[in-house]
Amino acid sequence: MHGELEHVFRVPLYDCRACGRPWPCLAAQAELTAQYTDMPLSLALYLASCWVDLLTAFARLDTGQTPDARATWERVVGWSVPVLRGTATKGKPGS
Numbered sequence: 001m002h003g004e005l006e007h008v009f010r011v012p013l014y015d016c017r018a019c020g021r022p023w024p025c026l027a028a029q030a031e032l033t034a035q036y037t038d039m040p041l042s043l044a045l046y047l048a049s050c051w052v053d054l055l056t057a058f059a060r061l062d063t064g065q066t067p068d069a070r071a072t073w074e075r076v077v078g079w080s081v082p083v084l085r086g087t088a089t090k091g092k093p094g095s
Helices: 026-035 040-061 069-076 078-085
Strands: none
Touching (some): 026 078
């Protein structure tokens, strides 16, 4: 890996520190795709661990609401499936 990512998540809501959009925003997806170009399994493991952290962070908020596991999985991990399969268009994460 190389360089620092600008678009990182902010706990507990898992929004982007740089732009405030739900993380990973499109910019974060592009940064992660570039950073993990030769390490798709590492990207998958990183994103899966982020998903678990997101669910844990929401549980700690004690709002009485539970985030939809499928929706959060799609948001945090699902975009990367084409990247993991090696079918994403360079520079376009998740496409």
